[in-house]
Amino acid sequence: MNLMNTEWIEIEGMFKERQYSESWKKNYRGILRNLKAEYPTGDIWLKTPIEEKDHIIIWGNYNDSRYILSWALERGLMHHPEYRKAIIDYYSKFYNSIGGICKELADYYQFVTEEEAEALKELRKNDSEKVVFVNSFYKLCVTFGKKLKDLTEKEVRESCVDWSLNTVVSSRNIIQKAMFALGYTTKKQIVYRHINKKLPFEKMATEYPHLATPIRDYHKYMIAGKYSKATIEKKHLTLSNFLKFLNEQSDTIHLSNFQRMDFWAYYNWLSLQFGTSYTYAHVIDAKLFIEWGLNEYPDLPNTIDYPEGLSSKLSRAQIAEQENSEGRAFPIEGLAQKIIQECYAYVPETEREALCRDFWLIIGSCPVRFSFVHNLELDCLKPMLNSDSFLGLTSTYRDKAGNVNAQFPLFDGVGIEAIHxxxxxxxxxxxxxxxxxxxxxxxxxxxxxxxxNGLLPSSAFRGFLKDRILPRIKEIEDYKIKNDGDMFEIGAHGFRHFIATVVQAKTRNIKATQFILGHHDEKMSMRYLRSKISRNTLLYSIVDGYEKQEISGKFYLKIIEMWNDESIEDSRLFDVFMSDMDLTTFLKHYGRKRDMGWCMSEDNCETYYRCWGCNFFVLRREEIEEAIELLATLFREHRNLVLNSKDYIGNNPIAASSIKTQVLIQKRLTDLSLSPEMIWEMVRLKLLGKDIKEALSNGDFSLASKE
Incomplete structure (x- = not known):
């Protein structure tokens, strides 16, 4: 090579070590003559701005692409940043593809050896575009005129690398990982440092110079307090909005004298832009910022006058929003099962897709967070405590809830298969x-x-679900059409909601649900059971006794009414429905025993004959004998009424009431799967003083004595 000499090279001097035909050389002599005619020297060509180069140099069917690049490498021009830029700009403007030429030149100058090329292909052995992948490295080496093993991380960072990137090599980190695989670097990932990019708190300090010191100090305070990166970013955002509010209201509101009414003004300003949760977070963070800086900075107040009424209002609003929110639960019935079914049926095209499929099969089998599964170690499958046959997932690192060695049960063999x-x-x-x-x-x-690559990135799992699985589920598209294109979040938390709901429905025990979710607070577990689907499932759990004909009466209608009527949350019964109290204890604590069952009304009512049609009435199988005894008494009284009346008619008020009451009692008893014939046979036996159980053919009812 004639290093740093910009003169044109004659064809004989440049291609002498390569076997080209005389015809080929003749054509390239023509290319060189045309180049010299327009640009007498190579230096003139290099210094001519790209805007003035409005065409390529051709001769017959040949163009200057091979000559220019060969000349640049032979002269060592690619080592010079200014010359390298001129050459890359030229090819970027006029040539879409020069992969073949770069491969030829990389072979000629031994930039990439045959062994290196094979090693690069091995990294993409299952990729149909592995040849294009390797060609990218030929082009990269030509860019710097260097051997692959001599490329540095600094060079890979340079903007001139962009022209060598393509659909396969989409980032500098892929180049870096390949270099790591070949043993040419000890770092497998490039960490970008945006030197000229200001951090959020610095932007705020620049925008509000009079508050620059407290802004920077507050950031240092959060760092020293070991706030997480996500928390710091959120507090930067809330502080930025608070400062924006102060700037907009600067004529009437000043931070140095921030008063009670100013907090209310900030609340009203936020309410016009954000929902309840965001408004709550912003007001609280503004309060914390002021408290942090009290008496420390001249532009912050000396005392804080925070209105407790605002705090109560925000707290109630946030609780109400949480109660009514479905969180991240799936709003489509059966969606969790459909996603897992599609994952199980999916045939992976690559090893990465196989990993992603197994990831979601595990998520669908265990009520855990996304990061918990993502970070699992190899030996993660362990028997659950006190059970050698029931397996769970465990991890030695601290999860989001602060659990160390947290263990979560696997409910589906599909997830266990995926782990194996x-x-x-x-x-x-x-x-x-x-x-x-x-x-x-x-x-x-x-x-x-x-x-x-090491650990598969989280974006791969989410991308696989979004691109490969969800488009196969028709109900999702139907949902978007029904909701004007709006879409809900689909992720690991949706499966946590689903599994929690199933466990609650099966066990009717919030403690069991809390355990499988790994929550420290029972109230947090209750939030997972508030979606429409979850509510329906819980209602089914509550009225299950009615559907199994173990309970009669209309109290289940009152339960449904109370569950869906938010205006009666103060009822003493409302919270009890969320507990694991058994029915007998519930009736004794909150009901009044009547001659024939239980009254659940919170108001006194002495007209007990109305119980049979009242929404507050409960009758269990254990109380069948009581009802039969009352029905026998009513029957005897009605018979005496008929026998002792001179002009008896069935529609007189006394007779009509007696008949209606007997019919209602019979209806309640038929709800407990007693036929009318069996009911009246029991009445007959009761009137004769015999055991009514003689009417039962199989004795499968438990007829307890009156309590």
Missing amino acids: RLQKRFHEKGFEAITNPSNKQKYNHLFHENKV
């Missing part, structure tokens, strides 16, 4: 422990993609 499959794959691939970028711990990962 991933464990087998890990051993077959011969993977080794890697450091998790989230929890900074080094261990064997269940979702280890390969030796280059």
Whole structure:
């Protein structure tokens, strides 16, 4: 090479070591003559602005693409940033593809050896575009005129690399990982540092210079307090909006004298832009910022005058919003099952897709958070406590709820199969422990993609679900059409809601639901049971006794009414429906025993004959004998009425009331799966002083004596 010499090179001097025909050389001599005619020297060509280069140089069917690039490499011009830019700009303007030329030149100058090319292909052995992938590295080496092994991380960062990127090599990190795989670097990922990009708190400090010191100090305070990155970002946002409010209201409101009414003004300002939860967070964060800076900065107040009434209002509004919110539960009945069915049926096209499919099969089998499964270690499948046959997922790192060695039950064998499959794959691939970028711990990962990429990124799992699975589910598209294109979030939390609802319906025990969710607070678990689907399922659980004909009466109608009527939340019965109290205890604590069952009305009512048609009435199988005794008494009284009346008619008020009461009692008893014939046979036996159980053919009813 004639380094840093910008003169044109004659064809004989440039291609002398390559075997080209005389005809080929003749054509390229023509290219060179035309180049010299327009640009007498190479230096003139390099310094001519790209805007003035309005055409390429051609000769017959040949163009200057091969000559210019060969000349640049032979002269060493690609080592010079200014010359390199001129050459890349030229090719970017006039040539869409020069992959073949770059491969030829990389071979000629031994930028990429045959062994390196094969190693690069091996990284993409299951990829149909692996040839294009390798060609990208030929182009990359030509860009710098260097051998692949000599490329540095700094060079890979440079903007001139952009022209070598394509649909396969989509980022500099993929280049870096390939270099790591070849052993040419010890870093497998490039961390970008935007030197000129200001952080949010610095932007605020610049925008509000009179508050620059407290803004920067508040940021330092959060760092020292070990606030999480997400929390700091949220507080930056709420502070930014607070400062924006102060700036807009600067004529009437000043931070140094922020008063009670100013908090209300801020609340009203926020309410016009945000929902209840965002408004609540913003007001509270503004209060905390002021409290933090009291007496410390001249532009902040010396005392705080925060209105407790506003605090109560915000708290009630947020609680109401949470109570009415469905959270991240799926609003489509059966969606969780459909997603898992589609995942199970999906045939992965790549190893990455296989990992993603198994991820969602595990999520659908266990009520855990996304990050918990993502970060699972290889040895994560353990027997649950006090059960050798029931398996659960465990992890040695602290999860979001602060649980260490948290263990969650697996409810589906599909998830267990997926874990076994991933464990087998890990051993077959011969993977080794890697450091998790989230929890900074080094261990064997269940979702280890390969030796280059390490832990599969979370975006891959979400992308797989969005692009490969959800389009197969018709109900999702129907939902979007019905809701004018609006869409709900579909992720791991939706499966947590679904599994929690199923467990609550099966066990009717909030403690069981709390355990499988890993919550420390029972109230948090209750939030998972507030979706429309969950409410319907819980209602089914509550009225299950009625449907199984173990309970009669119309009290279940009152339960449904109370559950859906938010105006009666102060009822003493409302919260009890959410507990695991058994029915007998519930009746004794909150009901009044009548001659024939229980009255659940909170108001006194002495007209007990109306019980049979009242929504507050409850009758259990255990109380059948009481009802039969009353029915026998009413029958005897009605018979005496008929026998002792001179002009008896069935529609007189006394007779009509007696008949109606007997009919209602019979109706309640038929709800307990007694036929009318059996009911009146029991009445006959009662009137004769005999045991009414003689009327039962199989004795499967438990007829308790009157309590």
